[in-house]
Amino acid sequence: MQTKLKRRHLLAGIVGLAGSAALVKIAGSGTSFAEETTAAEAATPATGTLPIPDLLTATDEDGVSVFTLGTQSGTNTSLISGKSITTAGYNGTFLGPTIKVTDGETVRFDVTNNLDDETTVHWHGLHIAPSNDGGPQNTIAAGATWSPSTTINQGEACTLWYHPHGLGTTADQVALGLAGMMIVDDGSTANASLPNSYGADDIPIIMQSTAITSAAAFGITNASFTASGVTLKFLVNGVSATDETPTLSVAYGRVRLRLLNASLTDSITLALSDGATFTQVASDAALLPSPISISSLRISPGERAEIVLDLTSSDAAATLQATVRNTTNGTRYTVSMLSVSSTATTAADTLPTTLNTVTALDTTGATSRTFTLSNSGGTFLINGVAGTSMATMESNAVMTTLNAIEQWTITNSSTTIYHNFHLHDVPFQVVSVGGVAASGANTGWRDTIEVPPSTSVVIRMQFTDYADNEYMYMLHCHNVIHEDDGMMLALMVMSS
Numbered sequence: 001m002q003t004k005l006k007r008r009h010l011l012a013g014i015v016g017l018a019g020s021a022a023l024v025k026i027a028g029s030g031t032s033f034a035e036e037t038t039a040a041e042a043a044t045p046a047t048g049t050l051p052i053p054d055l056l057t058a059t060d061e062d063g064v065s066v067f068t069l070g071t072q073s074g075t076n077t078s079l080i081s082g083k084s085i086t087t088a089g090y091n092g093t094f095l096g097p098t099i100k101v102t103d104g105e106t107v108r109f110d111v112t113n114n115l116d117d118e119t120t121v122h123w124h125g126l127h128i129a130p131s132n133d134g135g136p137q138n139t140i141a142a143g144a145t146w147s148p149s150t151t152i153n154q155g156e157a158c159t160l161w162y163h164p165h166g167l168g169t170t171a172d173q174v175a176l177g178l179a180g181m182m183i184v185d186d187g188s189t190a191n192a193s194l195p196n197s198y199g200a201d202d203i204p205i206i207m208q209s210t211a212i213t214s215a216a217a218f219g220i221t222n223a224s225f226t227a228s229g230v231t232l233k234f235l236v237n238g239v240s241a242t243d244e245t246p247t248l249s250v251a252y253g254r255v256r257l258r259l260l261n262a263s264l265t266d267s268i269t270l271a272l273s274d275g276a277t278f279t280q281v282a283s284d285a286a287l288l289p290s291p292i293s294i295s296s297l298r299i300s301p302g303e304r305a306e307i308v309l310d311l312t313s314s315d316a317a318a319t320l321q322a323t324v325r326n327t328t329n330g331t332r333y334t335v336s337m338l339s340v341s342s343t344a345t346t347a348a349d350t351l352p353t354t355l356n357t358v359t360a361l362d363t364t365g366a367t368s369r370t371f372t373l374s375n376s377g378g379t380f381l382i383n384g385v386a387g388t389s390m391a392t393m394e395s396n397a398v399m400t401t402l403n404a405i406e407q408w409t410i411t412n413s414s415t416t417i418y419h420n421f422h423l424h425d426v427p428f429q430v431v432s433v434g435g436v437a438a439s440g441a442n443t444g445w446r447d448t449i450e451v452p453p454s455t456s457v458v459i460r461m462q463f464t465d466y467a468d469n470e471y472m473y474m475l476h477c478h479n480v481i482h483e484d485d486g487m488m489l490a491l492m493v494m495s496s
């Protein structure tokens with residue numbers, strides 16, 4: 001994307017040194033991906049009780065990085081003593097490894113489905129052709145392998161994730177544990193100036209508000225979270241923070257936490273236990289224009305955010321607390337979700353004041369559309385349509401053309417139910433929320449945004465690079481229970 005190339009030139013002169021990890025990355029900025037990986041491995045790994053998903057190692061096939069994923073089912077007998085809970089994961093029995101890719105890298109994902117049921121794998125937030133996007137058309141039968149390939153073309157450093165996206169089965173399969181993180185490195189100086197040694201000072205945090213039913217299964221309905229005999233557990237990288245707060249100790253003065261709300265339906269608001277401020281550096285789809293200082297951070301389902309904690313001063317020995325709220329914003333509980341400390345004794349250098357440049361899309365003459373989110377009992381609708389069958393998706397598909405710039409108004413007509421809005425293919429810019437111009441974390445690129453009751457959110461986007469007259473992208477609420485109950489439409493980007 002043209003604007004993003006310009007951004008890199010702009011940032012080329014900024015050198016922010018943020019500890020040894022940054023030194024490693026800056027030293028490696030002109031070197032190959034393999035050399036960077038080797039350098040990153042030299043960093044001192046974090047310790048503590050928090051599990052950190054493995055970084056998935058690609059095999060090189062004639063210049064193509066091949067990442068191999070396999071779904072598999074399993075059981076968990078530790079979450080509730082004496083009960084065996086059915087789970088699923090990628091290359092393991094719960095969650096999946098982290099995939100790290102770099103702009104310009106040609107990749108292939110070989111995904112084998114070892115479940116008894118059909119699945120799909122959607123690369124949430126990745127700018128990729130619709131035929132490789134992993135939506136409901138890209139089903140992988142039990143026992144089959146799907147091998148989408150692409151050249152990473154993101155133009156932004158960001159935290160993405162991958163998860164199933166079958167029609168009507170997303171909540172079922174995500175609840176089992178099918179979710180993993182994807183990290184995109186854009187090679188920018190700004191990204192290099194932030195902690196970026198995976199597992200050392202750059203840590204994935206996958207948060208899941210779960211309900212375990214009296215029958216010892218992960219709940220997949222809204223009602224299951226309040227049903228008789230239910231046990232609510234807040235999982236961080238697969239372990240229960242409800243039972244014991246996981247710990248993370250790093251050898252650096254600063255740590256970057258890549259936060260993902262992989263919950264089915266609940267929003268999560270993070271704060272430090274002492275109320276101190278912390279720094280957000282990225283939202284969903286890109287680094288923010290500048291770091292922002294915040295004292296709480298609300299993340300709706302499917303969203304990501306990146307924060308940086310300074311562990312040698314203000315955030316020393318920080319404990320992150322999560323307040324979990326349901327779809328009508330009722331508080332379920334507050335849990336101490338992570339205790340972070342550092343063995344470093346020297347203060348971290350200051351962060352750069354500029355991380356990214358977002359050039360406003362020119363919407364002069366752009367197509368405007370409106371999308372109204374509503375429900376009729378348990379049926380969830382966009383513009384009155386429940387996208388619960390492929391035929392309905394096809395006949396109601398939003399049609400646009402390659403390179404079109406559009407401005408969309410997303411309105412939540414419910415007076416009580418929170419929704420959010422996720423768009424596949426390209427990130428969007430936020431124009432306004434509830435009539436107020438975008439501010440804070442909404443000044444960067446996003447792919448998911450919360451739409452509170454009785455509120456309109458205005459966004460704009462450009463459908464670059466990928467057109468297809470057969471395969472569809474999806475747009476939907478990322479409360480995946482609502483999504484499965486119909487709050488999803490298809491988008492087709494036509495070549496002309």
Ligand SMILES: [Cu+2]
Binds near residue numbers: 477
């Ligand atoms: Cu919703």
